[in-house]
Amino acid sequence: MTVSASLLAAAAVLCAVGGILMLTxxxxxxLLGAVIAGNGINLFILSATxxxxxxxxxxxxxxxxxxxxxxxAIALTAIVITLATTAFLLxxxxxxxxxxxxxxxxxxxxxxxxxxxxxxxxxxxxxxxxFRADGDRSAEARRAYRDERRRLRARLRxxxxxxxxxxxxxxxxxxxxxxxxxxxYAKSAGDPRSTGPGPDAQNPGDTG
Amino acid sequence: MxxxxxxxxxxxxxATGLSLAFGTRLKQIQRLISVAVLTAVLGLSITLxxxxxxxxxxxxxxxxxxxxxxxxxxxxxxxxxMLTISSxxxxxxxxxxxxxxxxxxxxxxPVAVFHPAYLILVAGVSCTFLAxxxxxxxxxxxxxxxxxxxxxxxxxxGPRIRAGSTYVIISLFSSMLFLTAIAMTYAATGTANxxxxxxxxxxxxxxxxxxxxxxxxxxxxxKAAVFPLAxxxxxxxxxxxxxxxxxxxxxxxxxxxxxMLRTETLLFPGNRLGDLLMAAALASMIxxxxxxxxxxxxKRLLSFTLISHIGYMVFGxxxxxxxxxxxxxxxxxxxxxxxTTLFLVAGLIERRSGTTELTRxxxxxxxxxxxxxxxxxxxxxxxxxxxxxxxxxxxxxxxAGVADGGVWAWILVAGATATxxxxxxxxxxVWNLAFWRAAPPGQAAAGTVLxxxxxxxxxxxxxxxxxxAGTGDEGVRVRHQPAGLxxxxxxxxxxxxxxxxxPRPMTWATAAAVALxxxxxxxxxxxTSYTDRSAAELLARRPYIEEVLGR
Numbered sequence: 001m002t003v004s005a006s007l008l009a010a011a012a013v014l015c016a017v018g019g020i021l022m023l024t025x026x027x028x029x030x031l032l033g034a035v036i037a038g039n040g041i042n043l044f045i046l047s048a049t050x051x052x053x054x055x056x057x058x059x060x061x062x063x064x065x066x067x068x069x070x071x072x073a074i075a076l077t078a079i080v081i082t083l084a085t086t087a088f089l090l091x092x093x094x095x096x097x098x099x100x101x102x103x104x105x106x107x108x109x110x111x112x113x114x115x116x117x118x119x120x121x122x123x124x125x126x127x128x129x130x131f132r133a134d135g136d137r138s139a140e141a142r143r144a145y146r147d148e149r150r151r152l153r154a155r156l157r158x159x160x161x162x163x164x165x166x167x168x169x170x171x172x173x174x175x176x177x178x179x180x181x182x183x184x185y186a187k188s189a190g191d192p193r194s195t196g197p198g199p200d201a202q203n204p205g206d207t208g
Numbered sequence: 209m210x211x212x213x214x215x216x217x218x219x220x221x222x223a224t225g226l227s228l229a230f231g232t233r234l235k236q237i238q239r240l241i242s243v244a245v246l247t248a249v250l251g252l253s254i255t256l257x258x259x260x261x262x263x264x265x266x267x268x269x270x271x272x273x274x275x276x277x278x279x280x281x282x283x284x285x286x287x288x289x290m291l292t293i294s295s296x297x298x299x300x301x302x303x304x305x306x307x308x309x310x311x312x313x314x315x316x317x318p319v320a321v322f323h324p325a326y327l328i329l330v331a332g333v334s335c336t337f338l339a340x341x342x343x344x345x346x347x348x349x350x351x352x353x354x355x356x357x358x359x360x361x362x363x364x365x366g367p368r369i370r371a372g373s374t375y376v377i378i379s380l381f382s383s384m385l386f387l388t389a390i391a392m393t394y395a396a397t398g399t400a401n402x403x404x405x406x407x408x409x410x411x412x413x414x415x416x417x418x419x420x421x422x423x424x425x426x427x428x429x430x431k432a433a434v435f436p437l438a439x440x441x442x443x444x445x446x447x448x449x450x451x452x453x454x455x456x457x458x459x460x461x462x463x464x465x466x467x468m469l470r471t472e473t474l475l476f477p478g479n480r481l482g483d484l485l486m487a488a489a490l491a492s493m494i495x496x497x498x499x500x501x502x503x504x505x506x507k508r509l510l511s512f513t514l515i516s517h518i519g520y521m522v523f524g525x526x527x528x529x530x531x532x533x534x535x536x537x538x539x540x541x542x543x544x545x546x547x548t549t550l551f552l553v554a555g556l557i558e559r560r561s562g563t564t565e566l567t568r569x570x571x572x573x574x575x576x577x578x579x580x581x582x583x584x585x586x587x588x589x590x591x592x593x594x595x596x597x598x599x600x601x602x603x604x605x606x607x608a609g610v611a612d613g614g615v616w617a618w619i620l621v622a623g624a625t626a627t628x629x630x631x632x633x634x635x636x637x638v639w640n641l642a643f644w645r646a647a648p649p650g651q652a653a654a655g656t657v658l659x660x661x662x663x664x665x666x667x668x669x670x671x672x673x674x675x676x677a678g679t680g681d682e683g684v685r686v687r688h689q690p691a692g693l694x695x696x697x698x699x700x701x702x703x704x705x706x707x708x709x710x711p712r713p714m715t716w717a718t719a720a721a722v723a724l725x726x727x728x729x730x731x732x733x734x735x736t737s738y739t740d741r742s743a744a745e746l747l748a749r750r751p752y753i754e755e756v757l758g759r
Contacts, residue, residue, distance in 0.1 A: 022381070027373055034380050041387045048395035070277065071394060074343055078387055081350045085380060088357050092369060092376065099366045105373045 007047045014040030027093035027103040031086060038082040042075045120156050124149065209259050213268045213281045216249050216256070216291055216334035220327040227324045239306055242323050246302055246330065250295040257288030261738065265745075265755040267340060275401040275757060280340030282402070284752055285742035286537065287337045290466055293541050294337070297458050297548050298330050300721045304552055305451035307713025308559075321358055329355035329455070336463050340756060342390050342400040345467065349386065349431070353379045356460060359452045360444065367447045375444035382430040389423035396420065403756035406474050406749060421476045425468065425485075432464025434522055435492035438515045442499070445514075446507035450555025453507065457514050458548030462540050465521045469536065472525055473746040485526030486616045493519030493627040500634045506554045506564035506642070510547070513590065513634065516627055517543055523620050524605050527612055533743035535604030538736060542589070542597040542728055549586040549721040556582065556710055556718060557642060566638060571647030578715065580643045585722050587639065591632035597728035600736065602628055 018037025021029050049071045054061045056069035093103040131145045223245040230237050260266055265284035269275065283291070305322070332352025339345040357379075361372035394400055396416055397408040409417055426437070433441040441461075445453050472479070496516025503509040521543070524536025554564055560576055561569040573580040585596075592598035602624065609621040728735055745751055 022377070030377055034377075034384075037384055041384055041391070044388060045391040045394070048391050050395075068398075070400075071391070074387075074390065074394070074400075077343070077347060081347075081354075081383075084354055085350075085357075085376075085383075088354065089376060089380075092361065092373060095361075095364045096369045096373065099364075099369060105370070105377070 002051045003047050004052070007043055011040045011043035011047065014043065025104045027089065027096060027105060030105070031089045031093060034089070035082065035086055038078065042078055045071050045075045045078065117156070120152050124152050127152070209263075210266050210268050212252060212256060212259075213266050213283050213338060214270065215252050216295070217281070217331050217338060219245050219249055219252070220331040220334070224324045224327045224331070227327060238323050242302055242327060243299075243306075245327065246295060246299045249330065249334070250292070250299055253288065253291035253295045256283045257285070257292050259283075260285050260288040261741065264751045267755050275341075275404055276399045279344050280401055280403075280756055281338040281344070282340040282752065282756060283338055284755075285738065285745050286466070286469065289537065289541065289738065289742060290337045290462075291334060293544050294333050294459050294462075295330070296724060297544055297721070298326075298333075298455060300717045300724070301451045301455045301458075301548065301552070302326065303720075304454070304555070304714050304717035305449075307711045307715075307717060308449070308451060308555070322362065325355045325358040326455075329359065333459055333463060337466060340402055342393060342402070342405070346383070346386055346390060349463075350383060352460065352463065353383070356456060360448050360456070362449060362452065371444040371447040374440050378430065378440040382427050385423065385430075386427045389420060389427060392423065393420050401756070402470070402474055403753045406753055407757075409475055417476065418480060421471075421481060424471050424475075425481065428464045428467045428471070429488065430464070432461050432468065432518055432522070433515050434464075434488050434518055435495050435515065436488070438492065438496070438518075441515060442508050442511040445511050446505065450551065450558060454548045454551035454555065457511070457551050458544045461514065461518060462521075462544050465518065465525075465536075465540055468522070468525050469533070469540075469746065472528065473533070474749055474752060477747075477749065479526075479528035482526045482528055483616055485522055486620050489519040489522035489526055490620055490623045491519075492516065492522060493623050497627050497630040497634065501630060501637075504566050506557065506566055506638060507551070509566075509634065509638065510550050510554060513631060514547055516631070517547070517590070519627065520602065520605055520624060523624060524608065526620075527605075527608050527617060529608055529612060530740070530743045530747055531611060532605065532608035533746055534736065534740045535601060535608050537739040537742055538597075538604055539601035541735070541739075542601045542725070545721060545725045545728070546586045546589050546598065549718065549725060550583075550590065552714075552718045552721060553579070553583045553586065556714060559710060559714070566641040568648065569642050570645045571643075573643040575647070576710070579710070582715070582718050582722055583643065584639065586725055587635040589725050591635050592628045593632075595729055597725060597732070598628075600728070600732050604736070 015037050018033045018035070018040055021033025021036065024030065024033070049068045053065045053067040056066040056072070097103045127145065127148055131141075134141065223241050227238050227241050230241070256266065260283050265282055267280060267282040270279040270281065272278070305326075309322075329352055332348055332350075332355055335348030335351055336345055339348050357372065357376055360375055361368050390400060393405065396412055397405055399405060399408065409420070430437045445456055448456070493516050496512050496514070496519065500509050500512035500516060503512060517539075520539050521536045524532045524539065526532075556579055557569065557572065558564050560572065560579060563569060589596040589598045592602045606621050606624060609617040609624070
C-alpha cells in the first residue's frame with residue numbers, strides 16, 4: 001500500500017494547528033480548533049485508503065481498480081457528527097457569552113481554591129518577614145500588622161469554609177468528629193442572621 | 209430471533225421522532241411514549257439475554273452487506289446482560305424524573321427536549337453495547353454523547369454551561385482520538401469489524417498491535433474515567449439535574465468499561481498491557497477515594513467514589529483470567545445499579561433539605577426515616593458489607609487476584625481492601641452528617657423555595673457562603689411566596705422546593721433501584737454463574753467470531 005505523503009503532511013499540520021487552538025481559553029477558539037483538527041483526522045482516515053484508484057461507483061467501473069470506499073464512508077460519518085457537535089458548541093459559546101459576557105472556559109473550582117490558598121499563605125509569610133525585619137515595635141505598627149493578618153485570615157477562612165469545614169475546632173468534640181460547620185454554631189450563639197443563611201437573606205423579595 | 213437484535217437501538221430512535229412530533233402539547237402522550245418504549249426495550253433486552261445464553265451469540269448484518277462493508281450488530285451474553293441492566297436502570301430513572309417533573313409543575317415551563325434527548329441517550333447506549341465493529345461503536349458513542357451534552361446543559365444556567373464546556377471539550381477530544389485509532393486500525397488491517405479484526409490483528413507486528421491497543425485503551429479510559437484521565441468527571445457531573453447525573457454516573461462510565469472488556473478479550477488476547485491497567489486501577493481506586501474523603505458536598509463526593517470504584521473493574525480487566533472477568537462483570541452490574549441509586553437518593557436529599565452540602569444538613573434519620581433507609585442500603589452495598597452485592601463483586605475480584613498470585617495482583621488486592629474500608633468511612637461520614645446528628649441550626653424548613661445564585665466571582669464577599677456554584681456552597685436565598693402561588697422549580701435551573709413529603713414516583717423509583725440492588729444478593733447464584741459463562745465466552749472468542757463470519 002502506498003500512501004500519499006502530501007495527504008499525511010496536511011493531516012499532521014491541521015491536527016497540530018487544531019491541537020494548539022484547543023489548548024486556548026475562549027470557547028470559540030476551541031471550537032475552531034476542534035473543526036480544524038477534525039478535518040485533519042478526516043484526511044488521516046482518507047490516507048488509510050492507500051493508492052488512489054478509480055471512483056468507487058457500482059456500474060461502468062472495473063471493480064478491481066476502484067478506490068476503497070469504506071474510509072470515505074467513515075470520513076463522511078465523522079464530518080456529519082462534527083457538524084452537529086460544532087452547532088452545539090456554538091450554541092453553548094453563545095449562551096456562555098450571554099450569561100457571563102465572555103465565552104472563556106473558567107478555571108476548575110478546586111484549582112482556584114488551591115491557588116487562593118497558596119497566595120494567601122505566601123502573602124502572610126511575606127508580611128511576617130517584613131514585620132520582623134522592620135524592628136518597629138510601636139503600637140501603631142503592631143495594630144497594622146494585626147489588621148493585615150486578620151484580613152488574610154478572613155480570606156483563608158472563606159476558602160476553608162468551602163473545602164474542609166470539619167477541620168476547624170469548635171471546642172465540641174462531637175461536632176469535630178462529625179465535621180460540622182463551626183460557623184453554624186457560632187452564628188446560632190447570638191447572630192440574628194442564623195435563620196436565613198447567606199448575604200441575601202435581608203433582601204428576600206428580589207428573586208426572579 | 210436474530211431480527212430482534214437491532215430493536216433496542218431502533219425503538220428509542222423512532223420513538224424520539226414521535227416524541228418530538230407531539231412536543232409539549234400533549235405531555236401525557238410524551239410521557240407514555242417514553243415509559244412504553246423503555247419498558248419494551250427492557251423486555252427485548254431480557255429476551256436477547258436469555259436467547260444469547262441458550263444458543264450462543266446472535267448477530268445481524270444490517271442491509272445484508274457482508275462484514276467488512278456492512279454494519280454488524282452482535283448480542284452475546286455480555287451485551288445481553290449490559291443491555292438488561294442499563295434498560296432497567298434507565299426505566300427507573302425515567303420514572304424518577306417524571307416524578308420530579310410533575311412535582312415541579314413542569315406544565316408551566318416545560319422542558320421540551322428532555323424526553324427526546326433521554327430516548328436518544330438510551331439508543332446510543334444500546335448501540336454501543338450491540339456494536340460489532342469499531343465504526344459502529346464510534347457512532348454509538350457519538351449518539352450517546354450528543355444526547356448527554358443536551359441533558360447536561362439542560363436549562364442553560366451558568367454553572368451548567370461551565371460544567372458542560374469541560375465535558376464537551378473532553379468528549380470531543382476523546383472522539384478525535386477514537387477516530388484516529390479507527391483510521392490506524394483500518395490502515396493496518398483493512399477492516400473495522402471486530403470478528404475480522406480478531407483474526408487479522410494477531411498477524412501484525414507487535415509494535416503496531418500495541419500502539420492500536422494503547423490508543424483504544426486511552427479512549428475508553430477517558431470515557432470510563434480511569435484515574436489520570438478522570439479529572440473531568442467531578443467537575444461536570446454534579447451540576448446537572450439529579451436524574452441526569454444518576455443515569456450518567458451509572459451508565460456512561462460503564463460503557464467505557466464495557467468497551468475495554470470487549471476489546472481486551474476479543475481483539476487483544478494475551479493481556480500484554482495487564483500491568484499498566486493494574487497500575488491505573490490502583491491509582492484510580494486510591495486517588496478517587498481520597499478525593500471522596502475530602503469532599504463535603506454529597507454529589508461531588510459520590511462522583512469521586514465513582515472514579516474510585518471504576519478501579520475495581522479495571523483491576524479485573526487487568527488480571528485477565530476467567531474468574532477476574534467474571535468478577536469484573538458482576539462488579540459492573542452491581543456498580544451501575546448502586547451508583548445510580550445513590551445519586552437518586554442524593555436528589556431526594558436535595559429535595560428534602562434544599563442542599564446536598566453535608567455541613568448544612570442533618571437530622572434526616574428522624575425527619576425522613578424512609579429516606580434514611582433508601583440511603584443506608586445502597587451506601588452499605590457500595591462499601592461491600594457482606595450479604596450485599598458489593599461484597600460478592602469484591603470477593604470475586606479479590607479471589608481472582610489471590611489466585612493469580614503475582615506481585616501486582618497482591619498489591620491490588622491490598623489496595624482494593626483499603627479502598628473498600630475507606631469507602632465505608634466515607635459512607636459513615638455521610639450517614640453521620642446528613643442523617644444521624646441533630647439538624648444544624650439554619651437548616652431550611654420544609655416548604656421553602658431555595659434558589660442557587662448564578663456564579664459570580666466576587667471575592668470580596670467573605671462571610672457566609674462563597675457562592676461558588678457547583679460546590680454546593682452557593683448562596684441560598686429564601687423566597688417569600690404569596691400564598692397559593694404555584695412555584696415553578698423545574699429541571700430548568702437549579703431551583704429546588706423543599707418538601708417534607710417526597711413526591712411518590714421519585715421515592716418508588718428509588719426504592720425500585722434499591723430493590724434491584726438487593727435482588728443481586730438474592731439471585732447471586734444465577735448471576736455469578738451467568739457472568740462466569742460470559743467470561744468463558746469472552747475468553748473463548750470462537751463463538752463470537754463464528755457467529756459473525758460463519759455464514
